[in-house]
Amino acid sequence: MKILALTFLLLFAQVQSQSSCPDYSEYSKARHPPYSSGTYALPYQRLPPACRTFNSTIIEEVINSMSTLIHDPDLYRLFENTLPNTLDTAIRWRGVAANNSAEELTFIITGDINAMWLRDSANQLQSYHVFLPTSPDTTTDSLSSLFRGVINLQARYLLTSPFCNSFQPPPESGIPPATNGASASDTVFPPYDLQKVFECKYELDSLAAFLQISTTYASITHDTAFFTKFQWVHAVRAALSTAKAMMTPTYDANGAVLNSPYTFTRLTTRTTETLANDGLGHPVARDIGLIRSAFRPSDDSTTFQFLIPANMMFAHYLQPTSDILFAINETVLGQEIRDFGTSLRDAITTHGIVSVPSAKDGNETETIYAYEVDGFGSSLIMDDANVPSLLSAPLLGYTNPSDPVYLRTRNRILDSDSGNGNPYFMRGPVINAVGGPHAGPGMAWPMASIVRILTSQDDDEISKTLKEILASTCGLGLIHESVNAFNASRWTRQWFSWANGLFGQMIYDIKDRNPGILAQSFQ
Numbered sequence: 001m002k003i004l005a006l007t008f009l010l011l012f013a014q015v016q017s018q019s020s021c022p023d024y025s026e027y028s029k030a031r032h033p034p035y036s037s038g039t040y041a042l043p044y045q046r047l048p049p050a051c052r053t054f055n056s057t058i059i060e061e062v063i064n065s066m067s068t069l070i071h072d073p074d075l076y077r078l079f080e081n082t083l084p085n086t087l088d089t090a091i092r093w094r095g096v097a098a099n100n101s102a103e104e105l106t107f108i109i110t111g112d113i114n115a116m117w118l119r120d121s122a123n124q125l126q127s128y129h130v131f132l133p134t135s136p137d138t139t140t141d142s143l144s145s146l147f148r149g150v151i152n153l154q155a156r157y158l159l160t161s162p163f164c165n166s167f168q169p170p171p172e173s174g175i176p177p178a179t180n181g182a183s184a185s186d187t188v189f190p191p192y193d194l195q196k197v198f199e200c201k202y203e204l205d206s207l208a209a210f211l212q213i214s215t216t217y218a219s220i221t222h223d224t225a226f227f228t229k230f231q232w233v234h235a236v237r238a239a240l241s242t243a244k245a246m247m248t249p250t251y252d253a254n255g256a257v258l259n260s261p262y263t264f265t266r267l268t269t270r271t272t273e274t275l276a277n278d279g280l281g282h283p284v285a286r287d288i289g290l291i292r293s294a295f296r297p298s299d300d301s302t303t304f305q306f307l308i309p310a311n312m313m314f315a316h317y318l319q320p321t322s323d324i325l326f327a328i329n330e331t332v333l334g335q336e337i338r339d340f341g342t343s344l345r346d347a348i349t350t351h352g353i354v355s356v357p358s359a360k361d362g363n364e365t366e367t368i369y370a371y372e373v374d375g376f377g378s379s380l381i382m383d384d385a386n387v388p389s390l391l392s393a394p395l396l397g398y399t400n401p402s403d404p405v406y407l408r409t410r411n412r413i414l415d416s417d418s419g420n421g422n423p424y425f426m427r428g429p430v431i432n433a434v435g436g437p438h439a440g441p442g443m444a445w446p447m448a449s450i451v452r453i454l455t456s457q458d459d460d461e462i463s464k465t466l467k468e469i470l471a472s473t474c475g476l477g478l479i480h481e482s483v484n485a486f487n488a489s490r491w492t493r494q495w496f497s498w499a500n501g502l503f504g505q506m507i508y509d510i511k512d513r514n515p516g517i518l519a520q521s522f523q
Contacts, residue, residue, distance in 0.1 A: 021047065021048075021050070021051035022047070022051070024047065024088075024089045024495060025111065025112035025495055027045075027047065028045060028476070028478060028494050028495045029476070029494055031043035031475060031476065031477075032044055032045060036073045036074050036076070036077035036477075037073045038072060038073040038074035038075075038077075038522075038523055039074065039523045040074045040470070040471075040473070040475060040477075041074075041475070042074050042077040042078060042081070042473065042475065042476075042477035043077075043475070043476065043477050044077070044080070044081070044477070045081045045476070045477050045478055046080070046081060046084065046088055047088055047089070052084075052087065052088040052089070053087065053088065053089060053090065053091035053092065054087040054088075054091040054094075054146065055087070056084070056087055056128075056131075056142075056143060058131050058143065059083065059084050059087060059128065059131065059143075060084075062083070062131065062508070063079070063080055063083060063084065066079060066507070066508070066511070066518075069511060069515065069518050069519075070507070070518045071518065071519050071520070071521065072470075072520065072521050072522045072523065074470055074522065074523070075466070075470060075507075075518075075522055077477055078469075078470060078473065078477055078479075078503065079503070079504055079507045081477045081478055081500070082478065082479055082500035082501065082503040082504045083127065083500075083501065083503075083504025083505070083507070083508070084504070085478070085497045085500035085501055085504075086108070086124040086125070086127065086128075086497040086498070086500070086501045087128075089495065089497055090108050090109050090110065090111075090124060090497045091106065091107075091108055091146065092107050092108065092109045092114060092116075092169070092173075092175065093105075093106075093107040093169065093170075093173040093175060094106050094107070094145075094146070094149060095170075095172050095173060096172070097152070097170075097172065097230075098171065098172050100230070102229070103152055103229070103230050104140065104145055104148045104149040104152055105149045105152055105153045105156075105170055105172065105173075106145075106146050106147075106148075106149025106150045106152075106153060107153060107169050107170060107173055107175070108120075108121040108124055108125070108150060110124075110496070110497065110498060111493060111495045111496060111497065112495065113178055113198070114168075114169055114175055114176075114178045115166050115167060115168060115169075115178050115180075115198035115199070116153070116157075116166065116167050116169075116198075117165060117166045117167075117206070118154055118157065118158075118165060118166075118167075118206040118207075118209045118210060119165070119203065119205050119206050119209040119297055120498050121150050121154070121209075121213075122150065122154070122209035122210065122212050122213040123209070123212075123387065123498050123501075123502070124497055124498050124501055125146060125147055125150055125213060126212070126213070126216065126501075126505070127501030127502060127504055127505040128143050128146075128501075129147075129216045129217075129220060130220075130505075130508065131143060132144060132147065132217070132220045132221055133220075133221060134220060134221065134222065135221065135222060135223075136221055136222070136223040136225070136226070137221070144217075144221060144223075147213065147216075147217045148217070148226060150213060151210075151213055151214050151217060151226075151232065152230055152231070152232075153170060154209075154210045154213070154235070155210070155230065155231045155232050155234070155235035156170070156231060156235075158207075158210060158235040158238045158239055158242075159231060159234060159235055159238055160192075160193075160196050160197070161190075161192045161193070161196065161197050161200060162207070162238045162239065162241070162242040163188075163190060163192075163200060163202040163242060163261075163262050164192055164197045164199065164200035164201070164202070164206075165199060165200065165201045165202070165203045165206045165295070165299070166197070166198040166199040166200075166201075167196065167197055167198055168194075168195060168196055168197060168198050177194065177195050177196075177198075178198055180198050180199055182199075182266070182268075182273070183198075183199055183200075183266070185266055185267035185268075186200070186264065186265070186266050187263075187264070187265045187266075187279065188200045188262075188263070188264050188265075188279075189260075189262065189263045189264075189279070190261075190262070199299075200264070201264065201294065201295040201299055202246070202262045202264070202293070202294040202295060203293055203294070203295045203296065203297060203299070203310070204243065204246070204291050204292070204293035204307060204310035204311065204313075204314055205293070205297045205307075205309075205310040205313055205314075205388050207239040207242060207243055207314065208310065208313040208314040208317055208388070210235065210236075210239055211236075211239065211314070211317035211318065211320075211321045212313070212317050214227070214232065214236075214321065214324065215317055215320035215321055215323075215324065218320070218323075218324050219320060224324060224327040224328055225328075227324050227328055228328050233325075233328075233330055233333070236321060236325070236333065236337070237333065240333075240336070240337060240340070242261075243291050243314060244291075244340075245261040245262075246261060246262065246291050246292040246293070247289070247290070247291055247292065248260060248261055248292070249284055249285060249286040249287070249375075250280065250283035250284050250285075251283070251286065252286075253286070260279075260280050260281075262294060263275070263278070263279030263280055264279050264294055265278060265279040271301070272300035272301050272437050272438070273300075273301065274301060275294055275301055276301075281294055281301070281302065281305050282302075282303060282304055282305060282374060283374065283376070284304070284305050284306060284374050284375050284376075285374060285375025285376050286375075288306070288347060288350070288351050288375040289343055289344065289346065289347030289350070289351070290306040290311055290344070290347045290348070290351060290352070290373075290375070291306070291310075291311055291314060291344070292305040292306060293305060293306075293307040293310045293311075296310075296384055296386065296436075297309075297310070297384070297386040297387060297388055297389075298384055298385070298386040298436050298437070298438040299438070300384075300436070300437050300438050302372055303372055303380050304372035304373055304374040304378055304379070304380055305372070305374065306351070306352075306372060306373045306374060306375060307371070307372050308348060308352040308369055308370055308371060308372060308373065308390065309371070309383075309388035309389050309390050309392070309393065309396075310388055311344060311347070311348055311352065312348060312352075312388060312393055312396060312398040312399075313388040313396045313398065314344065315341050315344040315345050315348060315398065316341075316396055316397045316398045317397075318337050318338065318340055318341030318344070319338065319341050321337055322334040322335070322337040322338035322341070325337065351373055351375060352369055352370055352373060353367050353368070353369055353370075353405055354367065354368065354369075354370045354373070354379045354381075355367055356368055356381060356420070357420060358420075359408075359411060359412060359415070359420045359421070366408055367405055367408070368381070368405060368408045368409040368412060369390050369393070369405060369406070369409045371383055371384070371390060381412070381422075382422050382423055382424055383413040383422050383424065383425075383434055384424060384434065384435075384436035384437075384438075385424075385433070385434045385435055385436050385444075385445030385447050385448035385482075386436065386438070386445075386447070387447070387451060389434070389448070389451065390409050390410075390413055391410060391413050391414075391434065391448065391451050391452060391455060392451045392454075392455065393406055393409075393455075394406065394455045395451060395454050395455055401455050401456070401457055402457075410455075413425065413434060414434070414452065422434065424436050424437070424441075426441070426442060426443065426444035426485040427485060428442075428444070428484070428485025428486040429485075429486060430444075430468070430471065430472055430483060430484065430485055430486060430487065430488045431444045431446065431449065431468045431469070431471070431472045431483055431485055431488075432444065432449075432468060432485065433445055433446065433448045433449040433452070433465075433468075433485075434448035434452075435448070435482060438482075439481065439482040439492055442484055442485055442486070443482040443483065443484055443485075443490075443492065444472075444482060444483055444484075444485045445481065445482045445483075445499075446469050446472055446479050446480060446482075446483060446499060446503070447479070447481075447498075447499045447502060449465050449468060449469050450469065450479075450499070450502050450503050450506045451502075452465050453465050453466060453506050453510070454505075454506050454509060459514055459516075459517060462510070462514060462517055463517055463520060466517070466522065467522045469503070470522050471488065472488055472491075473488075474488045474489050474491060476494055478494055478495065478496075478500060479496065479499040479500045479502075479503045480492060480493060480494055480496065480499070481493035481496045481499065
């Protein structure tokens with residue numbers, strides 16, 4: 001009873017403090033004063049402190065300290081709006097588990113849907129990882145607490161339905177389950193509970209996201225004791241088991257069709273919203289060591305199920321996950337995960353690197369990373385804006401920005417004009433960036449431009465790309481999901497907290513790598 005009473009009081013206090021606050025999904029569509037003094041006169045898009053979903057003294061100090069480093073008034077206003085956007089708007093609920101008052105829970109939404117995506121929530125907090133303390137912080141009103149709460153809730157979700165990507169609010173929150181009209185016709189195996197799951201698109205990067213936020217928290221705070229509590233080890237086992245199950249090929253050695261551990265069909269007019277072959281997806285080959293992903297991080301279905309960026313992300317985060325397991329004496333599981341990470345990297349090198357006609361001379365060939373392969377020899381040469389992407393491979397930690405294969409891949413990703421480029425690189429007078437099938441041709445994603453900057457070692461490229469991002473907000477002072485490359489007034493999702501936080505993270509990264517860029521004028 002005491003635990004339930006504490007949960008109720010926390011929820012009641014949150015509701016009371018924000019009952020008179022505006023709905024940010026509407027608030028963010030309008031311009032609010034004061035305006036920046038630059039050409040774009042960007043508005044101040046933050047809610048009053050009492051209406052913010054989480055207030056952090058550390059982040060406010062960072063925002064204030066950057067005012068002397070960022071000389072362009074419009075760029076500073078964009079940073080001021082974006083870095084805290086997840087904290088201001090998307091921490092939908094914080095509390096504790098009903099059966100254990102020591103188990104913190106953090107429920108984070110991406111935007112106007114009361115559902116939590118594993119990938120998005122991990123990346124939304126990733127923007128604040130550099131501000132975590134380098135020793136354990138057990139206070140419940142801290143950035144550390146937010147991280148622990150997301151890790152705990154993601155562990156619960158993985159133990160509930162490990163093939164699913166998006167989940168309902170925890171019962172402790174008192175928030176009713178959200179309705180997903182798009183999933184009304186879904187036929188999914190294994191089945192799931194609509195009261196617990198919002199959508200069940202199996203995406204390998206969702207499993208990787210759980211490892212990402214876990215290892216990020218551990219590497220900075222050195223709080224390995226946290227991982228001995230609650231359900232983390234069981235959730236790691238569930239993620240590993242799910243990934244290994246999704247190495248199941250389409251056919252056995254005799255050519256018989258095998259039962260897939262996951263199938264998905266949806267009645268839809270969009271081909272990217274369902275899987276071919278009655279939910280099996282495009283066939284994949286046997287014994288090549290890669291993991292299938294039915295859907296991409298864009299929530300679009302894969303063409304060929306061996307999605308290389310997702311395999312890269314999973315492979316990278318297996319190593320630091322094994323470090324945690326060894327530190328807490330889970331040595332058997334730790335060794336299994338470490339060995340799996342090594343074999344997965346070998347498989348990516350063997351099957352994910354393909355020979356293609358040279359971009360400079362079509363009579364010659366060069367090796368690059370494919371976006372997707374099937375193991376039968378087919379490959380998809382493109383990239384998508386959503387992370388993990390091929391462009392983000394160094395950001396994920398899989399490789400370094402000077403890797404020759406990565407550099408050749410990058411050159412193609414950021415080109416659509418040579419006949420050997422990326423069909424989803426959008427060019428125009430407003431912004432030049434990778435897009436994808438999710439928003440369609442012509443719609444460039446600022447998120448991809450941000451990743452381009454984070455993975456660039458060229459100051460001119462960084463400055464040019466930053467100037468395009470600044471010009472693409474249509475005067476709203478927020479990073480949109482996508483923007484028409486020819487018309488800045490055509491955009492999708494003005495409130496996309498992940499992309500906003502990533503922009504703030506990128507500016508803070510420039511402060512350390514290329515501080516002179518922040519002294520430039522972008523007027």
